[in-house]
Structures are given as structure tokens and as C-alpha cells.
Amino acid sequence: MPVAEEKPLTIVIAADTYLPNVNGAAMFCYRLATEMHARGHRVHVLAVRGDDGKTFTEIRDEAIVHRLKSHSVPTHEYFRIVAPWEVNRQIDRLLADIKPDVIHAQSHYMIGQRSVGWAKKNKVRSVATNHFMPENLDPFLPFPQWFKRIVAHNSWKDMGKIFGRADAVTTPTPLAAKAMRERAKLMNVLPLSNGIEVGNYELAPGEQIIKNDFPTILFAGRLAVEKNIHELIEALPLMTQVPDAIIEIVGGGEQRVHLEKIADDLGIRDRVRFLGLVSDEELRQAYLRCDVFCQPGTAELQSLVTLEALSASRPVVLANAMALPHLVDEGVNGYMFKPGDRQDLADKLDRILALSEDERAKLGQAGHRKVMNHAQRKTMDSFEALYRGEKVSTH
Structure with missing residues (x-):
């Protein structure tokens, strides 16, 4: 019996970047939400709001998207960040109302960090996926290289601490999994392709x-x-x-x-x-x-x-x-x-x-x-199995 014929899940995708942003992580989250919705699951997305204003909720074809109050970053064209003191309680309230079966965090920053913490505290299953290296932030940090190295070191350390609380951790490639084991001290990282149709x-x-x-x-x-x-x-x-x-x-x-x-x-x-x-x-x-x-x-x-x-x-x-x-x-x-x-x-x-x-x-x-x-179906089957707490092989 296909996995999709089992009990539908309520899935929360905690994503710092989402459409209309165009980047690999945002597109993966959109494809993930679209596929899980098509399989009959209830999908919610927590993401930053793309402009100034209060937190709001929008109904999209693939998911219910909760856009959190955010702030622009002067060194990047569209990337925005949330302030924990402004959104953490909102995230808690949203998750309590949604009552998810599983939370899938897409990074260890901001929204992902709070969502994984909430899942741990409330005994909700969580999956964490890492889409980029902390060094990717270098071009957008107006600091000398020695300071950027300190930022990257601390970011790896935070990744290990935060993702270490998740029930399963994935990243798109074996190389990234190796880096996470060595630098974030995360020993059980599944290399799981983002997938493509x-x-x-x-x-x-x-x-x-x-x-x-x-x-x-x-x-x-x-x-x-x-x-x-x-x-x-x-x-x-x-x-x-x-x-x-x-x-x-x-x-x-x-x-x-x-x-x-x-x-x-x-x-x-x-x-x-x-x-x-x-x-x-x-x-x-x-x-x-x-x-x-x-x-x-x-x-x-x-x-x-x-x-x-x-x-x-x-x-x-x-x-x-x-x-x-x-x-x-x-x-x-x-x-x-x-x-x-x-x-x-x-x-x-x-x-x-x-x-x-x-x-x-x-x-x-x-x-x-x-x-x-x-192939995307293989990827989505694997994530669906992880959501249900099943063992997944990457071979």
C-alpha cells in the first residue's frame, strides 16, 4: 500500500525563504508543499513576509502560508529576517493552533530555530534540512574576513545545537552531510537530494x-x-x-x-x-x-x-x-x-x-x-516516510 494512502498528516514547513523569492531553498519548499498537498496532507508554511507590515496568513494552492513580520537586510536584494522578540510568541501561537504532526525546518536560523524548539518542547516530531553553508553569508556581511570566520564557526556550532534536537536531519548531498558531521558535530545526517521532476x-x-x-x-x-x-x-x-x-x-x-x-x-x-x-x-x-x-x-x-x-x-x-x-x-x-x-x-x-x-x-x-x-518522487517518498517516523535509506 502506498504511503500516501495512510492517515493524512498536518505538516508545517518552517522556511526562512519562500516564494516569490527565487532560490534553491525557496523552490524546494514550494515543491515540497505542492507535492505533500497533492498527496492529501494538510500543509502550512511559516515564512518571512516579503515587505513591511504585520504578520498575516494567506491561502495558496499548495499550502496555508503564514507570513511573519520581517525586516530588510541592506546588503541583500530581497532577503529579510525576523526579530525573535517580535515573532517567537507568534510562532508558538500559530503552531499551537495548527497542531502539527510534524515540523520540517529548512534552516537553523530564526524561524527554523524556534520551530524545532517548539517541537521538542511539545513532543512533536521534527525534521531539519540544511540547504546552505554558513560561509554562503560571507558576501552579505560587511565585516573583515577574520570576523566572518568567527561568524561561520559560531553558525556551525549553533547548527549542531539546534538541529541536534530534531528527530531527523537531512541535507541534499553526501558532501554537505560530511561537512555537517565534521563542523556541526551532527553524526546522523541523511544525504537526501532535493529532487527534480x-x-x-x-x-x-x-x-x-x-x-x-x-x-x-x-x-x-x-x-x-x-x-x-x-x-x-x-x-x-x-x-x-x-x-x-x-x-x-x-x-x-x-x-x-x-x-x-x-x-x-x-x-x-x-x-x-x-x-x-x-x-x-x-x-x-x-x-x-x-x-x-x-x-x-x-x-x-x-x-x-x-x-x-x-x-x-x-x-x-x-x-x-x-x-x-x-x-x-x-x-x-x-x-x-x-x-x-x-x-x-x-x-x-x-x-x-x-x-x-x-x-x-x-x-x-x-x-x-x-x-x-x-527523481522527485523518490525524494518526496523519503520525506513522507521521515514525517511518519519510518527508516529511510539513501541508497
């Missing part, structure tokens, strides 16, 4: 994609410092085998003006196309239209956009950093490059774009086979 990015039978006139490199994601998109732009004029390649950049973020200036200064502005925020279908078309996908970010715990590109059967060139090497079999579905080495990046892009269309298709097919290990 592979079929969403496959070419439909008989579907025709209008390709660009020039070989196309795609980047998709937030235009943020840690994504290192400038390295991709600066590598473009270093390509020699395919000197007419162009870059399409999908996404918005605080770095756009800076990136446009780099392209202007290099005299390649006509070869770097900023598409901004696009619809899901437009993003799908961009994956299917490109010839190679590039992710130069060095702080990726999984990289959903890379999984999406692999689902679309695109070869990839990824930074040899964090979790990205887990997604590349060298020469089989793409290549890795040394972070910061523009020439190495240019050479790897050249190597793929110089291949025949059939040869690139073979790389893409290999990538598609690899991404099947990250």
Missing part, C-alpha cells in the same frame, strides 16, 4: 526547439556574488575554437548591473544576453535551446538548475567546488573547471561546443541518465 525538462515527442544562430552557453540562477558569473563572461573572449559563442543569462539579482558593465568593458555586450526573470516554460525553453550549461558557482550544496539542465539532456561545465563534482563524470556528461581559472573554463566550453551535434547529444544523454538518481 525530470520529465518537466525533456523534449516532448515531435517538439521542435528554435535554436539560436550561434552556439549558446546558458547560466540560470540568482545573479549573486557567490555564483561567479563574471568568470563565465570573462572566459567568453578567451574561447578560440568557437569564437562566436554567446551566453544567455537567466535570472535576476544584485549583480546584474556589475555584470553588464563587465560585458561592456570587454566589448562583448552583444554576445551576453541578460534575459532576467522568466516563466517556468521560458526557462525550460532556454535549457532545451542551449548547447551547454555552465554553473561557475562555488557555494552550491546541490544546484537545482544543474539538475534541470541535465534533465534537459544538456552537457555541463561546472566549477570543481562543493557539491558540483557529484554531478559530473568527466568527459561523459561534461567537464569541471578550476574555479577562478578563466582560461580553463574557456577551454572546457570550447571542447564541448567544438563537438558535433551528435557527440554533444551523447554527453547530454549521459547526463539525463545520471539525473534519474534525483
Whole structure:
């Protein structure tokens, strides 16, 4: 009997970031809420309010979302934080009213911390998932590096203390699980992929994609410092085998003006196309239209956009950093490059774009086979089992 046919659960997803924010953690929470709702569970989300004002509740298709009073952060385009003295009692009241069977915290900061604490105190099952490394905050902390190291150390320590109270702890990749064991002293961390609906990015039978006139490199994601998109732009004029390649950049973020200036200064502005925020279908078309996908970010715990590109059967060139090497079999579905080495990046892009269309298709097919290990149904089945207190295997 499928798990979904058992008694429906009341699930609370405690998320510091949620739609309309566009980032990996927010999209995972949305997909999780959508799937659990579709399986017949009652889903509530605790998240920050996206603008100034009091806490309020909104009814969305996938969940009842409780937007908590929040404050903007001057160093980030949209990230907002809650003040514990303003929202902790509100969180307690909301959880008491909701009467959840399980609470799923998405970070150990603010909302997640209070929710896990409430669950422990009230003997409610809790699951905690870590989506990022504390060092990811570096670009947004206006402090010297020595002070940032202290912040990161204390954040890891807090993660261990807070997540150590949860009944189950997960993170998207084995690499992240290893880091959490070593730095947060969390011994029982399940590496559990965020999952992806592979079929969403496959070419439909008989579907025709209008390709660009020039070989196309795609980047998709937030235009943020840690994504290192400038390295991709600066590598473009270093390509020699395919000197007419162009870059399409999908996404918005605080770095756009800076990136446009780099392209202007290099005299390649006509070869770097900023598409901004696009619809899901437009993003799908961009994956299917490109010839190679590039992710130069060095702080990726999984990289959903890379999984999406692999689902679309695109070869990839990824930074040899964090979790990205887990997604590349060298020469089989793409290549890795040394972070910061523009020439190495240019050479790897050249190597793929110089291949025949059939040869690139073979790389893409290999990538598609690899991404099947990250099928969304497998992920959602695992989280549903964790919610019920069942044992989950990651093999």
C-alpha cells in the first residue's frame, strides 16, 4: 500500500525563504508543499513576509502560508529576517493552533530555530534540512574576513545545537552531510537530494526547439556574488575554437548591473544576453535551446538548475567546488573547471561546443541518465516516510 494512502498528516514547513523569492531553498519548499498537498496532507508554511507590515496568513494552492513580520537586510536584494522578540510568541501561537504532526525546518536560523524548539518542547516530531553553508553569508556581511570566520564557526556550532534536537536531519548531498558531521558535530545526517521532476525538462515527442544562430552557453540562477558569473563572461573572449559563442543569462539579482558593465568593458555586450526573470516554460525553453550549461558557482550544496539542465539532456561545465563534482563524470556528461581559472573554463566550453551535434547529444544523454538518481518522487517518498517516523535509506 502506498504511503500516501495512510492517515493524512498536518505538516508545517518552517522556511526562512519562500516564494516569490527565487532560490534553491525557496523552490524546494514550494515543491515540497505542492507535492505533500497533492498527496492529501494538510500543509502550512511559516515564512518571512516579503515587505513591511504585520504578520498575516494567506491561502495558496499548495499550502496555508503564514507570513511573519520581517525586516530588510541592506546588503541583500530581497532577503529579510525576523526579530525573535517580535515573532517567537507568534510562532508558538500559530503552531499551537495548527497542531502539527510534524515540523520540517529548512534552516537553523530564526524561524527554523524556534520551530524545532517548539517541537521538542511539545513532543512533536521534527525534521531539519540544511540547504546552505554558513560561509554562503560571507558576501552579505560587511565585516573583515577574520570576523566572518568567527561568524561561520559560531553558525556551525549553533547548527549542531539546534538541529541536534530534531528527530531527523537531512541535507541534499553526501558532501554537505560530511561537512555537517565534521563542523556541526551532527553524526546522523541523511544525504537526501532535493529532487527534480525530470520529465518537466525533456523534449516532448515531435517538439521542435528554435535554436539560436550561434552556439549558446546558458547560466540560470540568482545573479549573486557567490555564483561567479563574471568568470563565465570573462572566459567568453578567451574561447578560440568557437569564437562566436554567446551566453544567455537567466535570472535576476544584485549583480546584474556589475555584470553588464563587465560585458561592456570587454566589448562583448552583444554576445551576453541578460534575459532576467522568466516563466517556468521560458526557462525550460532556454535549457532545451542551449548547447551547454555552465554553473561557475562555488557555494552550491546541490544546484537545482544543474539538475534541470541535465534533465534537459544538456552537457555541463561546472566549477570543481562543493557539491558540483557529484554531478559530473568527466568527459561523459561534461567537464569541471578550476574555479577562478578563466582560461580553463574557456577551454572546457570550447571542447564541448567544438563537438558535433551528435557527440554533444551523447554527453547530454549521459547526463539525463545520471539525473534519474534525483527523481522527485523518490525524494518526496523519503520525506513522507521521515514525517511518519519510518527508516529511510539513501541508497
